[in-house]
Amino acid sequence: MSQQHITIRILRGRVGHPAQYHEYPKVPISPSATILSALEYIRSHLDNSLIFQRSCWHGSCGTCALVSNGIATLACLEPLPSSTPLTLAPLAALPLWADLATQRRALYANFPLNARYLTTHRHPKKSGDQSPQQLENCIECGICEHACPIRGGFMGPAALSAHYREIINRPEREKEILEAVKGSSGASGCQRHLHCSRHCPASVYPSGDILKLQRKLNESS
Amino acid sequence: MKLHDVRIIVVGGGGSGAAISHDLVLRGFRPLLIERGSLTCGTTGRHHGLLHSGARYVVQDSEVARECWEEARILRNICSEVIEDNGGLHVALEDWQAEYEKNFVEGCNQCGIPIRRLNQRELLAREPRLSPQISHGYLIPDASFDAYRLPLQFLATAQHNGATIRQFCQLIHIETHANQVVGVRVRDLVAQEEQELPCDMLINATGVWGGEIAALAAAQVAITWDSGVMVAIQKRLANMVISRLAPPGSGDIIVPQRLLNIIGTTSRIQSQPDVQQVDPDEVAQLLANANRMIPRFSEEKLLAAWRATRPLVGGKGKDGRVLSRKMQCIDHAEQDSLQGMVSIIGGKATTSRAMAEITCNMVCHKLGYNIPCRTATEKLLHFRGFWHPRHAVQPEAA
Numbered sequence: 001m002s003q004q005h006i007t008i009r010i011l012r013g014r015v016g017h018p019a020q021y022h023e024y025p026k027v028p029i030s031p032s033a034t035i036l037s038a039l040e041y042i043r044s045h046l047d048n049s050l051i052f053q054r055s056c057w058h059g060s061c062g063t064c065a066l067v068s069n070g071i072a073t074l075a076c077l078e079p080l081p082s083s084t085p086l087t088l089a090p091l092a093a094l095p096l097w098a099d100l101a102t103q104r105r106a107l108y109a110n111f112p113l114n115a116r117y118l119t120t121h122r123h124p125k126k127s128g129d130q131s132p133q134q135l136e137n138c139i140e141c142g143i144c145e146h147a148c149p150i151r152g153g154f155m156g157p158a159a160l161s162a163h164y165r166e167i168i169n170r171p172e173r174e175k176e177i178l179e180a181v182k183g184s185s186g187a188s189g190c191q192r193h194l195h196c197s198r199h200c201p202a203s204v205y206p207s208g209d210i211l212k213l214q215r216k217l218n219e220s221s
Numbered sequence: 222m223k224l225h226d227v228r229i230i231v232v233g234g235g236g237s238g239a240a241i242s243h244d245l246v247l248r249g250f251r252p253l254l255i256e257r258g259s260l261t262c263g264t265t266g267r268h269h270g271l272l273h274s275g276a277r278y279v280v281q282d283s284e285v286a287r288e289c290w291e292e293a294r295i296l297r298n299i300c301s302e303v304i305e306d307n308g309g310l311h312v313a314l315e316d317w318q319a320e321y322e323k324n325f326v327e328g329c330n331q332c333g334i335p336i337r338r339l340n341q342r343e344l345l346a347r348e349p350r351l352s353p354q355i356s357h358g359y360l361i362p363d364a365s366f367d368a369y370r371l372p373l374q375f376l377a378t379a380q381h382n383g384a385t386i387r388q389f390c391q392l393i394h395i396e397t398h399a400n401q402v403v404g405v406r407v408r409d410l411v412a413q414e415e416q417e418l419p420c421d422m423l424i425n426a427t428g429v430w431g432g433e434i435a436a437l438a439a440a441q442v443a444i445t446w447d448s449g450v451m452v453a454i455q456k457r458l459a460n461m462v463i464s465r466l467a468p469p470g471s472g473d474i475i476v477p478q479r480l481l482n483i484i485g486t487t488s489r490i491q492s493q494p495d496v497q498q499v500d501p502d503e504v505a506q507l508l509a510n511a512n513r514m515i516p517r518f519s520e521e522k523l524l525a526a527w528r529a530t531r532p533l534v535g536g537k538g539k540d541g542r543v544l545s546r547k548m549q550c551i552d553h554a555e556q557d558s559l560q561g562m563v564s565i566i567g568g569k570a571t572t573s574r575a576m577a578e579i580t581c582n583m584v585c586h587k588l589g590y591n592i593p594c595r596t597a598t599e600k601l602l603h604f605r606g607f608w609h610p611r612h613a614v615q616p617e618a619a
Contacts, residue, residue, distance in 0.1 A: 014411055032499045032526060040497055051389050051410055053259040055266030057527035058453040060478060061369035063259060077525055098389065098411040101259065108609035114617055117302050117370070117604075132307045132460035135367055135479050140605075203480060 004029040006080065008038060010050070011089040014098040021087075022047075029080055035088070036064055036075035039100070051099035059201060062141030065091055066100050072146040074201045093145035093156075107142050110159035112177060116169040136165060138204045144196035154189040155181065157196035157206035164209035167216070178217055187213040224249035225383075227588060228419055230405060231255070232392050232434055233426035235265035236570050239375035240577035240596070241426055246382040247599060248581060248592040253418070255390040255407055260376065261369050264428050265570060267529035269451050269476045269485045271462055272296065272304060272364040273571040276311060276336065277469060278546065279328025280321065285546045285569070286332045292572045293362070296371070299574075300601045302616040303370045305477065309363025309462035310344060311336075312355045314513055317466055325466065329361070336361050350458045350515050363462040365476050368570060370604040375573075377607035378599075386607075395423065395438040395562075402438060402561035422584055425564035429494035429532040435564055440557040442564045445544060446494050448530040449486035450503040452511075454521040458482050463514050471503075472510025481524060484511040491530060499526045534567035548576045550583050563587070 005026045013019025024046055027038050036054055043050045053063040057076045064075040067089040080086070094102035120131045144157040163181050167174045181187045187210050196206040227250055231238050234256025245252045256262075275289030297304060313322065329336045337360040344351055344358050380386050393415070394406035404419040427434045431442040457480050465473035471487045484507045504526045508519035533544045548568035553559040563583050568576040578594045585592050606613030 014413075030498070031501070032504075034525075037497050040495075044495055049410055049413070053262075055259065055261045055369045057267050057529075058451070058481070058483070058525035060270075060367065060481070061261075061266055063369070076527075101389070104608040108605050108612055111605060111609075111612065113611060114603065114614050116616070118305070133305045134457075134460075134477075135303065135305055137479055139479075 004082065006038070006082065007085040008042065009085050009087045010100065011087075012050070012099045013096065015096060019096075023085070029082055033080040034076055035066075035068055035073075035078045035080055035086070038080050039075060051097070051101050053101045060139060062139030062202075065141040065143050065146075067091060067146065072143040072199055074141060074143070077201060091142050091146040093148070093151075094142050102142065104140075104142070107140060107145065107158060110155040111162050112159075112166045112180065115162055115166040119165070119169050137202050138162065138165070139202050141201065143199050143201060144204070144206050147195035147199040149193055149195065150189065150191060153185050155186055157190075157210065160187055160190070160213060161204055161206035161209040164213050174216070178213070178220055181213055182217055187217055190214070224590070225251050227421050229253070229422045229424065229584065230418065230420045231424045231426055233263075233428060233430075234260045234376070234386070234388065235263050235426065235428050236261070236372045236573035237428070237565050237568065237576045237580070238424075238426035239372040239379070240573045241424055241565070241580050242379035242384045242386070243375040243601070244577040244581040244594060244596045245584070246379050246384045247595045248585065248590075251383045251385070252379075253385045254376075254379075254387065255392060256386075256388045257391040259388055260386075261372050263430070264529050264531065265372055266369050267451070267527055268368040268570045269474070269483045270365045270368045270478050271474060271476045271571075272366050273569060274309065274362040275332055275334050276309070276325070276329055276359075276361040276363065277464060277474075279332050279334065280324045280468065282545050282547070283328060283332055286328065286334070288548075288572050288575055289569065290332055290334050292575050293364070295574060295597050296366070296571070297364070299596075299599065300371055300374045303367040303374065303604065304364050305366070306364040307460045307462075307477070309361045309464060310339070310348060310351075310358050311361055311464045311466040312344065312351060312358035312514060313466045314352075315354055317356070321467060325359075334361065348459050348461055348463065351463070352514060352516050355514070358466060363464070365462055365478050367478070372573070373604040373607050374601040377604055377613060378602045381602055381606060381610070381613040392434060392437070397438055397559065400558055400560060402559065421561065422588060423562040424580060424584065425562065426580070428566070429530045431532060431564050431566050433494075435553070435562075438553070438559055438562060440553045440559050440562065440564075442551060442566055443535045444566055445533040445535065446491040446530050447533050447544065448489050448491045448496050448528050450499050450507065450526060450528050451483050451485040452504055452507050452526045453481045453483045453524040454518065455481060455524045456521040458515050458518060458521070465514060472507040475511060475514060475518070482518070484508065484518065494530055496530060497528055499528055532566050548572060548579065550576075550579045552583060552587065554587070
């Protein structure tokens, strides 16, 4: 049986150099192949200069987020399509590092300081037992930032959602957190496009968190 | 020479390289870590995230079991923010063996791992989705952690305290002079240029690629590449780590993480370190075994199936299951008559801090310094601090 192949076009660039599409024909397709496994194939067989981030391979680390045929997704969870060509580009909302890798620093610029990442509020039990501990669902991949059409002067869905979760995890910080998210750069800057929630790969629904922040701000004003 | 001026290069941005950089900085050095890809892109990040109490190894390998138990307690103290500390259960399926159970209980007692026998009702009260075929089990202090963010806490702390971390920076040549490593040549993939970097000590912490890196200096590292497949389902059916009360085998650990459960792990000796292919029969085997512990596990939506390769110490030609998970630090001066280079291999994600301790002890000894290790008690900074300095603070306790 002849092996199936796909052509992958990757937008490659780095700071100070214009990005260009590089074409990699003949990337093999297999039933279990993902975009990430295809990128690893390109790196190890065709071009070891290709730069992309990856770590966990199961949607937990959030590092491999990219834009696949115009849609932001996690490369490790996205099956490799059979329709050719496949076009890949870095997330547009974060500063470019090189090729498909983006700088995470900008993502965290507006996150609340020292916010909890471990929560006990996800599975409240009926009995008086302490709920199980669970890491936050948000894997900080930046896909919601890419999906949000509002650019500039807005904290963005990832940071706003992180602020809301901090209120849930540490109710004693509510006043401080609400102060940080008020104004047009904060929660009221959201225009309810809802793209953040539609594209989130980790069931976070940032737009819902932003709405709850807006309600709390209205209550407190 | 001042400690700041000792040029130490750590190769490999996985769990051991991260912990080594942190350890060196606390001892007063200013190391440079180079990583060919992105951080934890090798075996480290693909780990299922089980924080081993050591119970899994008490029968086969009590030394590793003791190491795990000690390190699991240390990690709970220094980086609790990325650990889901919900405990674990070792459960007896229909084919459980009384003799293994006896050895398991004795082993846990000898290693000081606290366990408690639970009957079926007590098990189901903790994890209602467990199979009713399970007769009894043991409560053990297992936990799960974020395989990416835990090493990132080591790196955030190391960087904040003076280490330099360079990603997409590939080691391509090791310069030696009179049987002494004197420098390296690296390729900066982002800047697209090569650079010469002098060094007094090179630490090879590249895991499954340890042999390839050592070969650049005509030195040797004997590794067995034992790869395993893991499968994640998009449902958190259990909050605790569920293991089978039996000798380690394929598909005998279910690990929770966020909204997922992960079933692991198969074992297959490979002839090369870079293998990604996941075979459908491995996935089917894992899911079938998961169903024995949690019925209908396989009916949940399959999120991902992936492969990771364990860098096991020595043992060419043996079954990966019987090879020890022990760690080994190699002084290439003794083994290959090459000064200025050490390699660390083996170990487990749970014991990465201890791997760093023995490596840095050896490095200090070779460089003629007597500086104690401080990593067992030094709390780590928030993982976000790696990416943004305003988050380089110690997470507040719950």
